[in-house]
Structure formats: C-alpha cells, structure tokens
Amino acid sequence: MLNGFFGTGGGLVAVPALEKSGLSVKEAHATALALTASLSVASVLLYLGGGRFSLGEAAGFLPGGILGAAAGALLFRRLPSRFLRRALGAFMIYFAIRTLLR
Amino acid sequence: MTEFFAAFFSGAAGAMGLGGGTVLILYLTACAGYGQPAAQGINLLFFLACSAVSLVFHGAGGYVRWKTAGLCVLAGLPAVWAGFWISGLLGPERLQDVFAIFLLALGLQQIFGKNKNTGK
Numbered sequence: 001m002l003n004g005f006f007g008t009g010g011g012l013v014a015v016p017a018l019e020k021s022g023l024s025v026k027e028a029h030a031t032a033l034a035l036t037a038s039l040s041v042a043s044v045l046l047y048l049g050g051g052r053f054s055l056g057e058a059a060g061f062l063p064g065g066i067l068g069a070a071a072g073a074l075l076f077r078r079l080p081s082r083f084l085r086r087a088l089g090a091f092m093i094y095f096a097i098r099t100l101l102r
Numbered sequence: 103m104t105e106f107f108a109a110f111f112s113g114a115a116g117a118m119g120l121g122g123g124t125v126l127i128l129y130l131t132a133c134a135g136y137g138q139p140a141a142q143g144i145n146l147l148f149f150l151a152c153s154a155v156s157l158v159f160h161g162a163g164g165y166v167r168w169k170t171a172g173l174c175v176l177a178g179l180p181a182v183w184a185g186f187w188i189s190g191l192l193g194p195e196r197l198q199d200v201f202a203i204f205l206l207a208l209g210l211q212q213i214f215g216k217n218k219n220t221g222k
Contacts, residue, residue: 001178001181001182001184001185002185003146003178003182003185004181004182004183004184004185004186004187004189005185005186005188005189006127006142006185006189006201006204007123007127007141007142007143007145007146008121008123008124008127008142008145008146008149009123009124009204009208010178012208014174018170018174021170023167023170026163026165027165027166027167029160029165030157030160030161030163030165030166030167031165031166031167031170031171031174033153033156033157033160033166034157034160034161034166034168034171035171035174035175035178036149036153037149037150037153037154037157038171038175039175039178039179039182040146040149040150040153041150042179042182042183043146043182043185043186044143044146044147044150046182046183046186047139047142047143047146047186048143050186050190052139052140052142052143053139053140053141053142053143053144053147055147057136057140057143057144058143058144058147058148060105060109061105061108061109061112061126061144061148062109062147062148062151063106063109064105064106064107064108064109064110064113065109065110065112065113065126065148065151065152066113066151066152066155067110067113068109068110068111068112068113068114068115068116068117068122068152069113069114069116069117069122069152069153069155069156070113070117070155071110071113071114071117072113072114072115072116072117072118072122073117073118073155073156073159075114075118084115084118085212085213086212086213088115088121088125088209088212089208089209089210089211089212089213090209090213091125091128091209092121092124092128092205092206092208092209092212093205093206093209093210093213095128095132095202095205096202096203096205096206096209097202097206098132099131099132099198099199099201099202099205100199100202100203100206
C-alpha cells in the first residue's frame with residue numbers, strides 16, 4: 001500500500017516482516033527488493049495510466065541513479081553507515097518540518 | 103548537472119538501504135518544482151531501474167527467495183491499487199503533508215532506531 005500511496009517505503013514494512021517469517025537479514029533485504037520492484041511495476045503502470053507523470057520526466061534521472069546504485073553497492077561495507085543514517089535522518093526531519101510549515 | 107547528482111546520491115543511498123526514494127522525492131518537490139504525485143511516479147520508475155541493478159547482484163548471490171516474493175506480490179497488488187486510489191483522493195497538497203509526516207517518522211527512526219543491517 002505504501003508503494004502505491006507514497007511511491008516509496010514498501011521495503012520498510014517488507015524487510016522486518018520477512019525477517020519475522022524466518023529469513024536471514026540478507027535474504028529479507030534481497031527478497032524485499034524483488035517484492036517492491038515487482039509492486040513498483042504495477043504502481044508505475046497506475047501512475048502512468050493516471051497521467052501523474054510521463055516517461056520523459058523520469059528519463060533524465062536514470063543514468064545518475066544507476067551509477068549511484070552501483071557505487072552505493074560497492075561502498076556499502078566501507079562507509080560508516082551509522083553516520084550516514086543519522087545525517088540522512090536529520091535531512092529528512094528538516095524537509096518534513098519545512099513542508100509542514102510552508 | 104544538479105539532476106545527475108541528485109539521482110546519483112539517491113541511487114547510492116537506496117543501494118545502501120538508506121531510503122534513496124525519499125531523497126529523490128524531496129529533491130523533486132523542494133528543488134525541481136514537481137508536484138508530489140509526479141515526484142512519486144518519477145521515483146517509482148527510478149527505483150525500478152536502480153533495483154534491477156541491485157537484484158542482479160542479490161540474485162547472483164542466491165539471497166532472493168523468489169517463491170516468497172511471488173506470494174507477497176500476489177497479496178500486495180490489491181494494496182498497491184488501494185494506495186494509489188487513496189492518494190488520488192487526497193490531492194497533491196494534502197498528499198505532500200502526509201508524506202512530510204511519514205518523512206518525519208522515518209527521519210526519527212533513522213536517527214534513533216537500531217540498524218540491524220550492518221551493525222555499524
């Protein structure tokens with residue numbers, strides 16, 4: 001539902017649920033990725049069919065995103081994730097408050 | 103060029119399990135002038151491309167439980183449609199407010215929650 005509602009966030013629910021069903025952390029993350037990717041296909045079709053965005057609008061972001069995904073996968077074990085997680089958390093809170101106070 | 107770096111950072115954050123989708127949606131709405139529904143749609147397609155790259159690595163490592171994923175997809179499809187339908191009822195402004203509240207919760211979880219992924 002998060003996937004269709006926000007266009008993101010499905011993995012936040014899927015990963016812990018899959019872990020509770022007995023999958024290891026790595027299996028849960030990988031399986032959640034397969035799940036959310038599949039559900040995203042349905043969401044993209046709904047969003048395109050509903051005229052909420054066009055393929056042309058998204059195309060410009062794909063090269064940078066694919067390179068970033070590869071770089072992120074390679075750097076995954078090398079960067080201090082606790083610092084990154086907190087920095088991103090602060091970034092999210094700042095923009096959330098800014099949006100709510102606009 | 104700004105678009106490229108925003109996409110690069112979002113892709114990298116996503117691959118590291120740090121919520122790349124939210125980063126791109128924030129950039130699109132706060133900096134690039136897109137409405138919330140369009141930003142979410144762009145992010146979905148963006149996520150599809152990035153997750154395909156990640157799935158190649160995860161699939162090769164044998165970590166994906168395809169049967170479990172398939173069963174979850176069957177259960178999740180009606181919920182995806184329901185989420186899409188409800189978001190349409192809210193309208194762009196209210197959807198952005200609800201997203202901001204979701205983001206606030208996510209940000210607090212990122213700062214104060216436990217990180218089981220790496221333990222770092």
